[in-house]
Amino acid sequence: MKRRTLLASAAALSLAAGAAFAQDVPKIGFVYVGPVNDGGWSQHHHESAMKMKEHFGDAIELIEQESVPEGADAERVLTQMALSGADLIFTTSFGYMDPTINVAAKFPDVKFEHATGYKTAENVSVYSARFYEGRAITGYLAGAMTETNKIGYIASFPIPEVIRGINSSYIHAKQANPDVEIAVVWISTWFDPAKEADATQALLDQGADVVLAHTDSTAPLAVLEKAGAYGFGQAADMAEYKPEPRLSSIIDDWAPYYIERVQAVIDGSWESVNTWDGIGAGMVGIGEFTGPIPDDVVATVTQMKEDIAAGDYHPFTGPLNKQDGSAWLAEGEVADDGTLAGMDFYVEGVTGSIPN
């Protein structure tokens, strides 16, 4: 009897403590598709989450879950997080889209933020970065630096984001060098150092001497270094490959967004939004220009970066035709977000076809 009351009161105490804790500080959850030290996508979300945590200190509680497979497991993990009293949950991979929507419907009081998706709800926001703005810069550099007039591109999956990157890179490489050609290799993975290295070598063997990657590891840069060719940091600055072969980088920085959204929860002003930010808002960072880039090229890309940030220049500005030669954008016309979000075609000049 005595023991039972003791246990019961202990349970009540811990429950009360838990409840009080949950009421006092918002609990912010993060779910990652890869391990938090993958060197790419998940690591960046994790580091941004840590920056956010640093910003708020004890004013929030941070819970994280890594290596969560997309699909049924994600749905369970999200439900458990919501049950554990999370107030705001960031689901940081495209494949969490349907699980996020499903769980959000069951927990109307919990707020969700899904990265790179397109389905929203009353309590689900989506956010993504305009990486193609960064691709404009690295594409221009690639075009300016190639001596063989051939640049390589390691692509992961044929989704609009990757296709936008290829198009943006090619358009701007061509601005720097009208004779440039682009060779694309599809490797069906976001992170596989061995495959990425093989793809890099294959592109080099085809005569490319600058290789852009839309995959997350540093393996391509390691191969490029040996071959004396050039590349770029992807998702991270990859500063260990400075000054060559890394010429610059596209850096994912989610921290400003995370801080802003968590603040909104604290203030009680959170609303479902659809955010697609680029260089201007700081979500896409451009790493330092290093290596033997001529001064005039540095000046051009620095100007381009400023113009994009200020909104004076859009990387998809006409005249642009589609790969089959049909007209897409007229002189001075700018691509609308709807077309960009669902982009499933190459622009004129890119060779090869999108795998299906």
Added chain:
Amino acid sequence: MIRLEKRPNPSRLWTGLTPILAVLLTMVVGGFMFALLGKPPLEAIRTIFWDPLFHPQFAGYSRPQLLVKAGPLILIAIGLSVGFRAGIWNIGAEGQYIMGAVCGAAVGLAFYPAETVLLFPLMVIAGALGGWAWAMIPAFLKTRFGTNEILVSLMLVYVAENILASASAGWLRNPEGMGFPGSRNFKQWASVYNDELVINTGMHWGVVAAFIAVIAAYVLMARHIQGFNIRLTGEAPRAAKFSGVSPARIIFLCLGISGALAGMAGLFEVTGPAGQISIDFGSGYGFTAIIVAFLGRLNPFGILLAGLLMALTYIGGELAQLMLGLPGASIQLFQGMLLFFLLATDVFTNYRIRLTGREVA
């Protein structure tokens, strides 16, 4: 001096005891590992093994999830165990699982948006056939050219993963999905959605199939002549040959059963918990099922328990990450230890320890 002495017959006692011993050793060494990571070991073990079942806040949700997670593991492991009994090592159940899902989903989507009760059974058959056909490749190559089924079935997993990627990005892609990879979501299609049969139990058709498979496997192995032939082939291949058992037949039978069950598991998963064909649909059930099969001693009822235990470590592991901030890799290590200790303690099933102090070795 300590010597290992081969037992004339495998010890029945140790056969039953080793899984329990392996679980206990995993808890001890795992707890030690959690302590090294600076986490409270007892609390971590409790979170993994106890909280999913009895935690006041989570158990209501995680208990049914146990069946959802264990269902495909048991279904696949039952199929594998039949082959393992015969010494046929199908390591590629993951590929058969994926192909079952892809084939079944493809057949279903071909009829979209028909609403008929016939469609779901048709998809189950297509899923089983898909997995079966994928397993026939190593069977054919083994019987025809003497290739090693371990390598062939394993390599075919990677082929299947590429087919899955092309299906979700191309030919099965949701036409209304704005170009993003992934098929239509079966959860929004009433005729084929493999929903819970009784609300809040986690019991879907795949779990029912797993239970049926357990009983069927028991009957096959203990009561049926083919089961006897399978066991004989595994334990005494020469004797089996002399008694007229065709090795090729057994190979086709075993790989066929395991492929079909893995394929069905894939179909039940894609139409139920997963909901759609996506690039990352294959989440390793086919590989984990190998652990489940061995943990369950290749015995149907053992596999049932082992599947539930494995599911528990998954769900408890997720809770431990969430509640205690344990790194995800430590949970995987914890699960790996389970197989490691099982194989290690298995020595005692076939050998006994002899202290041979006086003898000259």
